[in-house]
Amino acid sequence: MFKLSKKTEYALMALQHIASLDKGQVATAKEIAENKLIPHSLLAKILQQLTRHQLILSLQGAHGGYALGRKAEEITLAQMIEAIEGPIHIIECNESRYSCQRDDFCTLKNSLNPLQKQLTSYLHSVTLADVAAS
Amino acid sequence: MFKLSKKTEYALMALQHIASLDKGQVATAKEIAENKLIPHSLLAKILQQLTRHQLILSLQGAHGGYALGRKAEEITLAQMIEAIEGPIHIIECNESRYSCQRDDFCTLKNSLNPLQKQLTSYLHSVTLADVAAS
């Protein structure tokens, strides 16, 4: 499927939420889950991934929660998606460690290269600030 | 995953192959399968789908096979992908019959609309002629 996963959708919703916080505020996984109707323990996992990728930062313990890791203008859509789904390759043979029996004659990779480039350059050009504005 | 399925890859390979035929020639599923290293019975299914969507036309019986249904310049990448994967929607809530509990407050759809539009307009602008040229 040429589609973002539910996890990614949830991640984007959560990031929108976190981006809307006032400076100094944090949001808990529970708050976000209730606010956006996302299963709490699934969202918890997603927020952990975003934290590992440093899109957000976490404060542990009571009164803990999440805040943006950097300015919304500096978080690209590409980074958000790739934090959850891994590197974006529209076809499998674009992946780094992929070796294919068709290597010597298959031209699909070349044929779809423009699409791959178009897409990734677009995803790098849109930021959380743009996404959150809507 | 933000990726084309194997079926779609196979479809594109097959279309490239068929597009390269001389006028009046047809290619059998078996030929294409051997040429592109695609499982024969899977490819057979894929070619049937492409036929139903009229991207190619089939000649049944002995000496039968497949040929392009119209000029390569008139077959868009969008049509090829959608013949196999169905309508392209980067998020689920863009789908026609999707109803969502978050409808009244979720802005994700709006936020990602530019991406959806960018992508589909690109896919409609590229044709099999472009794809086959590589």
Next chain:
DNA sequence: ACAAAATAAGACTAAATTAGTCCGATATAA
């Protein structure tokens, strides 16, 4: 008429991915 070579169609199985849950550990504020 009949055999051979194709496509057509649908049921079916297996593998992989996605979605979601649960639990025990750790961190921190009050």
Next chain:
DNA sequence: TTATATCGGACTAATTTAGTCTTATTTTGT
């Protein structure tokens, strides 16, 4: 020291994708 969080990993269930198999139909050539 208790309550409230995040962290991390194992686990299960559901869905999608990939691929197979079988039977029927179409068409050509003999």
